[in-house]
Amino acid sequence: MVAWGLGGGKRCGAVAGVGRGERWASLRSAPTYDGAQLTGLIVEVFRKFSSVIVLINLKGVKMLLLDEIRDNWKLDAKTENGHRYFYHINEVDKIKNGKRSYVIGRKGTGKTAISEHIASVREYDVFSEKLSFKNFPFNELYNLKNAGYTAPNQYITLWKYIIYSHICKMMSRNESVDASVRDKLKAAFSPEPINSLQRWIKKWTAHDFSLTVFGVGGKMGFKENVENNSWIQKVDILESVIDDYIDNSSYYILFDELDEDYKNIIDPEQRNNYTHLLTGLFKAVQDIKSIFREGGRRVYPVIFLRDDIYSIITDPDKTKWDDFKIELDWSRDRIKELLAFRISRAVGVGTPLMDFKSAWNKLFLDQSVFMGHMQNKSMTIFDFIERSTHLRPRDFVRYIHSCAENTPVNFSRISAKTVKDSDKAFSNYLKRELVDEIHGVIPDIQSILDIISQIRKQAFSEAEFREIFEKKKEEGSIVQSDPVFILRILFLFSIIGNQPKQKNQTVFRYLNKDAELNFSENFVVHRGLYKALQIM
Template identity: 30%
Template sequence: MLSISEVENFGAIDADADDLLRECFQDHSAYVAAKKQKKFLILGRKGSGKTAIFKRILTERHPNEFSYGHSFDDYPWQHHDLQAQVGVPEERRYFHSWKYLTLIGLAKVLLNSDQSQPWSDDSFESVQALEDFVVDSYGSRDPDVRQLFSPEKELRLKSVLKVPFFELSGERVRVRELPPHIQEVNRAIQEHVLRALNPNNSYYICFDQLDLGFVKSQESYSQRLVGLILAARDLFLVARERGKKLNVVVFLRDDIYQDLQFEDKNKITENFTSLVQWNESGSGLTLKKLMESRFTNVLGSGGDPVIPWEDVFDETREMPSRQTKYKHICDRTFLRPRDMIKFCN
């Protein structure tokens, strides 16, 4: 066991910079629910570990699992805003633009990552149609998502016309003129995507950092979030009905979600949400176990047993408040892993 003086830290407070995230990840119930396609909306306060779950899903490597993540710190919202539909309920103004973005993300996975394609005759035709559409419209099998809603992009719709029982009103449309046509475009692309998804594989499209650069008082911000949640639920349910393992996972701060108002909120809250929260003690996931995993990784030497909290923090001497050090830290971190790591460092 290393000396504590030889240790620089027990990890970073930012999931993007935390070198110990993979080795010390805790299988939180919210993570398990998302992976098993049981819940699609992951809520939690800032610093609770939502981004850690997001990164875990994206970086796990299994031959039958495929994922794609959207993180919106540099997303061109001004282009996305042009896709707002008028003449529809406010909560659905961005519904189809979010669905289009998600479907293109799935198309990118099918065209560039899923080596099982084509897994059937139907999937062969649909993968070919998706490739024709994406390449003809964006010039690449793997387009930059920041360019999907560039106003002057011209979508070539001839390939998606091949879907039985669907008819599109034209063969090409500029993105700035997409809103009146996007519903039928989505129906066609969605049908191809669902036919192409291999029922033996699991697919994940994840959305994180939706709160960056925005304030809750912006009406358009709330409309965007509601549109994303409704689009995610729609694809989550239709894929389940078709026997496909798809989860469109949305990570959102619980305080922001509480302020949103839309018609089906209670149903989504009861049936499809999972809360990222940690316990101080008990049999579930606790912050003590979180840190003991990190102590063992940093201080131990391979096959050493778990290094307990008490080997790092002397709990025989109470804090001035007559609390243990662990209790003292827990009371000041609001049970957030980010703050616990910072205190321990």
């Protein structure tokens, strides 16, 4: 028989201040168990204790999931952990193998994430330079045009020179390139990574920049606005060097954030300068691809550009660019796959990828969101979030991040109430995003959105819009004089859509990029902007 006595969390014989006789009496009065009873007791205690530990661990995992989303889900791909969260879509392989060179899409559709991913590849035979034009003084580029060519071809030579210079720069740090060639390239093109694109371009186009190229011409002076044949000669020399000495490595030159000078586009001179510069870049890339396509030369310049900017570029050969173009479009199913991936990665880097339903239920409670005047209508949490977005990854990341931020710290999953309460914060975010996008086309976009706020209706007619528009124009708060142009731009960016006569039907361009604004139908405001525009 075994005696089992507990006293104050210690063995009763070890309780301080208890005499020997008292201890013995206490021990004699404790319940006694045979071996089988004791084993059963231990098993029962262990079972209950283990259940508590499992519950604590499960809740801890979910709490860690919310903390991970709060702290590490970012809107800007440059500040997020790409190794953990980059979602590999099929289009990426086509870019990496050189089959596609133009990546076109709305803000928030993943252009920068792809460019960051390619730039982060670390392999012995892969080299990349990411050329970000954020805060770049575009006037310096406009001044470097080749006056020997008519518009819009006057910038092709400049872009080819920039691309070739960066390829030579990458070759200078490639151990597979002949050492004597590398040394000569290093003398002219410092192999250090780019910290300031403006600094490198200014250096390579300055009057005192010179290089000796393998017996081809001695000292070469690189000056702004030099003679036409000098520009062409420089490009020809670099092209010959690359063709003669490049190895089988892959060289990526990634052009991103080219929208920096996308402003005041309604001014003809500004619009022509900007679109001609971009047209020259597309043509330069097209030309370079045709030159190095043969012989296994892996020279891969890639342009990442917003679709609304791409749409204003005009050129007789633009349809030919479709052969090298990828448009980043997201469907409901693709968004679900992306979210399943991100939630799985948020749980842990080594976590097996879950299907959408499993991943979603780890993060959200299985509840419906109730709506309507009497709260008698309902929809799933995903559907409620989706209808406020433009079906862009960034929109969902922002909405879910807001929900995580608004979830009480003692909650392990996001409730329907939290999702509904986060709608206003998301609406304000979406409005800011759209203002940033449209400002280059309509500088007084904020005043235009105020018109919709004053109408204060989900659906309105062209006449209602015109009435307030004319008043604001008389007040001087709106510079643009054409309301039709304004409405077309609002439709282009899916701030408004059409309301057909069929019930519960709407037409938005983000769902159908070929859709055109129909002035014979009412206009409807996108659901995600209701709160930000004070529409009830």
